[in-house]
Amino acid sequence: MTRLSLAVRGLVTAVAALLAATAASATAQAKPEPRAPQDFVALDSVDPTIIQEIRYFTPHNFVGEPIDGYRQPLCVLTRPAARALHTAxxxxxxxxxxxxVYDCYRPQRAVDHFVRWAKDLEDQSMKAEFYPNVDKTRLFADGYIAEKSGHSRGSTVDLTLVKLPARPTRPYHPGQPLTPCYAPKGERFPDSSVDMGTGYDCFDTLSHTLDPRVQGEQRANRLLLKSTLEKLGFVNLAEEWWHFTFKPEAHPDTYFDFPVSRASLTGRD
Known part of the structure; x- marks a missing residue:
């Protein structure tokens, strides 16, 4: 084979590889996002009076940035869980x-975002508020971060109580001074909720629902939330006063990855 033939052959191979890569990229870009099953609904379509403050759509969370998969500040749940919240x-x-509600259905890509962040030991920008007493190397071992979340199954919700009339929550501005999530209510981030003893997503044993150090009004508030929801079929995670799962779960073994958006709930077969 001549040098010219070899050169031409090499050029053809390179062009073919480039075209294949371009086609693969175009196919990947054109791949439609997964949609929610028919039994998933937007909570506000079932009960528009429930307040929504979807933290992972914002930078005010333990990662410090909006989380992958949260396209809109929207609570999405399985219909039975949403109806039970309406009754509550x-x-x-x-x-x-x-x-x-702070968080409802959570796509797997969001959980993957948490895992990547937890493995990046250099990024501790939100430590002062969300995990001041926890070494970041312990987040997996202590159960604060995991590779799967019940939220991805669609029947788990993070929530709190607000005394009416509700006051607006002051916006969070990235870079503002942070206060530990277990500080007295008047010192920590001004959430519109009642005093639960800690803020939401506080990586601390004080967040355990029945921690004996939490007494008085704080304990009464936790128990009001817990008793109200448990009567309707929700089960509380003992380590997090805000975390409840409606039982029986509609999808106990499936972890979904459709984005949190109204588009995920439309055009379903």
Missing amino acids: QRELLRQGYSLK
Whole structure:
């Protein structure tokens, strides 16, 4: 084979490889996002009175940036879980309270984002608020971060109580001074919720629902939330006063990855 033939052959091979790579890239870009199953709904379509403050859509969380997969500040849940929250809300409204949700369905890509962050030991920008007493090397061992989350199955919700009339939550500005999540309510980030003893997503044993150090009004608030939801089929995670799963779960063995958005709930077969 002549040098010219070899050169031409090499050029053809290179062009073919480039075209194949371009086609693969175009195919990947054109791949449609997964959609939610039919039994997933936007919570506000079931109960528009429940307050939503979807933290992972914002930079005010333990990572310090919006989390992958949160396209809109929207609570998405399986229909039975959403209906149970509606029933709880009706009971609480009569007592002068409202539910406020921080997180609902969580796509697997968001969990993957948490895992990448937890492995990056250099990034501790939000430590002063969310995990001041926990060494970041312990996040997996202590159970604060895991490679799978029940939230991805669609029937788990993180939430709190708000005394009515609800006050607006002051916006978080990246870079502002941080206060430990277990500080007295008047010192920590000004959330509109009642005093639960810690802020949301506080990586500390004080977040354990029945921690004996939490007493008085704080304990009463936790127990009001817990008892109201448990009567309706929710089960509390003992390590997090805000974390509840509706049982039986509609999808106990499936971890979904569709984005958090209204588009994920439309055009479904």
